[in-house]
Amino acid sequence: MAIRETIKARRSIHSFKKDVVDTAVLKEIFTYGSYAPSHYMKEPWRIKLYQEKGKQHLVDAILTSYQRLGMIPKNQHAKTVRMLDSMGQFLLDIPHHAVIYLPIEPDPVRYEEEYAAVCAFIQNAQLAAWEFGVGMLWTITPYMHDPEFVAEIGLSKQEKIAAVLQIGYPAKIPRDKGRTPIEEKLELINE
Numbered sequence: 706m707a708i709r710e711t712i713k714a715r716r717s718i719h720s721f722k723k724d725v726v727d728t729a730v731l732k733e734i735f736t737y738g739s740y741a742p743s744h745y746m747k748e749p750w751r752i753k754l755y756q757e758k759g760k761q762h763l764v765d766a767i768l769t770s771y772q773r774l775g776m777i778p779k780n781q782h783a784k785t786v787r788m789l790d791s792m793g794q795f796l797l798d799i800p801h802h803a804v805i806y807l808p809i810e811p812d813p814v815r816y817e818e819e820y821a822a823v824c825a826f827i828q829n830a831q832l833a834a835w836e837f838g839v840g841m842l843w844t845i846t847p848y849m850h851d852p853e854f855v856a857e858i859g860l861s862k863q864e865k866i867a868a869v870l871q872i873g874y875p876a877k878i879p880r881d882k883g884r885t886p887i888e889e890k891l892e893l894i895n896e
């Protein structure tokens with residue numbers, strides 16, 4: 706598929722088949738991601754890829770964080786247990802979760818540069834994935850900002866989670882929502 710076609714055809718995927726994506730394919734996808742530009746060639750992206758039985762630890766940490774953040778009650782009521790079960794199962798059914806993180810730079814300008822590079826990495830990876838028939842959902846969720854969650858998945862205070870990618874073969878491809886004509890966003894300054 707030509708790059709221009711892929712850019713327009715890629716969709717964020719919300720429902721995945723249960724089939725796993727081969728690790729070699731995922732490595733290739735992230736290798737394409739790593740061709741993103743980065744200032745001083747810092748290549749600041751880091752990836753924790755949760756799959757197979759490894760997902761359980763991530764999902765447990767997510768659910769505990771949701772309870773800590775007050776998004777799920779902390780009691781043993783049947784309704785709470787059902788909610789935890791169904792959210793947990795929904796997350797476990799997604800074949801792969803990639804936590805994308807970066808080292809926190811003390812200098813705010815450098816930090817902005819590195820976060821920007823990581824975002825470029827993610828979009829490159831999403832586009833490459835699409836060409837392999839693999840779908841992704843780029844998510845930014847409250848637990849990413851919960852320091853206890855960050856520690857629970859083995860990251861330090863010197864590391865920031867940029868995104869969590871849900872990955873797998875698409876079960877359903879959403880319709881193209883189109884885009885605002887660029888003229889509405891573009892100001893030409895010719896003189």
Ligand SMILES: Cc1cc2nc3c(=O)[nH]c(=O)nc-3n(C[C@H](O)[C@H](O)[C@H](O)COP(=O)(O)O)c2cc1C
Pocket residue numbers: 715716717718842843844845846879882
């Ligand atoms: C930084 C970022 C965060 C996002 N977070 C979420 C999210 O938490 N949940 C979600 O369903 N989609 C999320 N999305 C996906 C957008 O909803 C999606 O890209 C947008 O609706 C356009 O759809 P498309 O990607 O299929 O063209 C996020 C996208 C970006 C770039």
